[in-house]
Amino acid sequence: MRTLHFFKQAFLVVFIVGFTHFSFAQGKDLPNVVILATGGTIAGTAEGADQAGYTAGQLGVTTMIESVPGIQELANLKGEQISNVGSQDMSIDIWLTLADRINTLLASNEVDGIVITHGTDTQEETAYFLNLVVKSDKPVVTTGAMRPATAISAEGPLNLYNAVAVAASPKSIGKGVMVVMNDQIHSAHDATKISTTAVQSFMSPVEGQIGGVIYGNIEYYRSPYSIHTTKSEFSVEGVMELPRVDIMYAYADMPADFIAYSIKAGAKGIVIAGVGNGNMNAATLEAVKKATGQGIVVVRSTRLPSGDVLRNAEVNDDEYGTVVSDELNPAKARVLLMLTLLKERNIEEIQEIFFNY
Numbered sequence: 001m002r003t004l005h006f007f008k009q010a011f012l013v014v015f016i017v018g019f020t021h022f023s024f025a026q027g028k029d030l031p032n033v034v035i036l037a038t039g040g041t042i043a044g045t046a047e048g049a050d051q052a053g054y055t056a057g058q059l060g061v062t063t064m065i066e067s068v069p070g071i072q073e074l075a076n077l078k079g080e081q082i083s084n085v086g087s088q089d090m091s092i093d094i095w096l097t098l099a100d101r102i103n104t105l106l107a108s109n110e111v112d113g114i115v116i117t118h119g120t121d122t123q124e125e126t127a128y129f130l131n132l133v134v135k136s137d138k139p140v141v142t143t144g145a146m147r148p149a150t151a152i153s154a155e156g157p158l159n160l161y162n163a164v165a166v167a168a169s170p171k172s173i174g175k176g177v178m179v180v181m182n183d184q185i186h187s188a189h190d191a192t193k194i195s196t197t198a199v200q201s202f203m204s205p206v207e208g209q210i211g212g213v214i215y216g217n218i219e220y221y222r223s224p225y226s227i228h229t230t231k232s233e234f235s236v237e238g239v240m241e242l243p244r245v246d247i248m249y250a251y252a253d254m255p256a257d258f259i260a261y262s263i264k265a266g267a268k269g270i271v272i273a274g275v276g277n278g279n280m281n282a283a284t285l286e287a288v289k290k291a292t293g294q295g296i297v298v299v300r301s302t303r304l305p306s307g308d309v310l311r312n313a314e315v316n317d318d319e320y321g322t323v324v325s326d327e328l329n330p331a332k333a334r335v336l337l338m339l340t341l342l343k344e345r346n347i348e349e350i351q352e353i354f355f356n357y
């Protein structure tokens with residue numbers, strides 16, 4: 001994996017040299033926005049006009065931009081293809097490539113904002129990862145679509161239009177990474193996918209959306225509460241891989257031996273997608289205690305869609321050596337834990353990080 005990432009970085013260096021001067025197509029007196037395409041259903045196509053048998057990640061970034069009427073009036077646009085995958089295949093390698101590219105682009109005076117087109121399945125993980133490692137106050141927006149580009153009433157073009165409007169707006173500066181879907185603006189910290197098929201597929205169940213965008217008209221209701229981007233202590237500069245962190249889904253009569261397997265496979269951290277308030281059965285708790293005794297960091301999150309996981313409530317975290325995820329769902333808790341484990345820290349520090357990020 002390390003070698004693969006090295007080659008990707010080497011490719012990117014060559015790629016970047018070709019873009020030292022950004023030639024934005026129209027050159028009008030508009031903000032300059034770069035669209036980084038990664039794939040997903042927004043770039044998906046099918047034989048018919050429904051979702052049957054469609055393949056994500058088929059259209060290139062230029063075709064996507066050209067399919068949105070009026071988008072060129074919002075910003076000077078430039079597209080780059082970072083990957084073209086269904087986001088079920090999103091990887092840490094692509095995350096590291098994206099983070100490097102975004103940090104390089106946003107360091108330039110010629111770039112005012114970034115839009116990332118992305119599949120919806122893991123969009124919240126990518127957005128949250130970038131929220132922690134992008135080093136700029138300029139707007140960074142992810143978007144996608146539930147309907148392939150060839151489907152009846154495909155919503156991708158309007159989502160892309162709105163995402164560009166948000167990325168181009170001075171109102172969006174300092175808001176961290178945002179997810180723009182179906183006229184809503186979510187903070188990367190809060191957004192989660194809630195439907196397998198509906199166009200209304202994202203929500204922020206604990207804190208609520210931070211704004212709305214209707215045909216490019218933006219209204220913010222609040223700023224995100226958690227630490228992000230320029231205030232974040234996390235950086236992936238020079239990082240080639242992240243420590244392995246596994247997620248374990250809790251359920252009635254859950255076997256405890258997954259924990260030992262995970263550690264044997266090389267996990268440095270484990271997130272429990274717990275029942276209720278981050279809970280698990282007695283056998284798993286004992287296995288967790290053994291794991292934390294060996295220096296493995298175990299974070300208690302929840303399989304429920306909403307609510308904080310509370311420290312030392314029903315589970316005594318002090319006794320088991322565990323950390324609570326606070327509001328983070330298991331997938332995002334894993335992202336934060338992987339970054340946290342890049343440096344040696346004690347459990348109290350890690351807990352503080354989970355309360356603040």
Ligand code: ASP
Pocket residue numbers: 039040041042056085086087088118119120121122144145146147
């Ligand atoms: N599997 C697709 C993806 O995440 C689904 C989508 O984009 O809506 O790429």
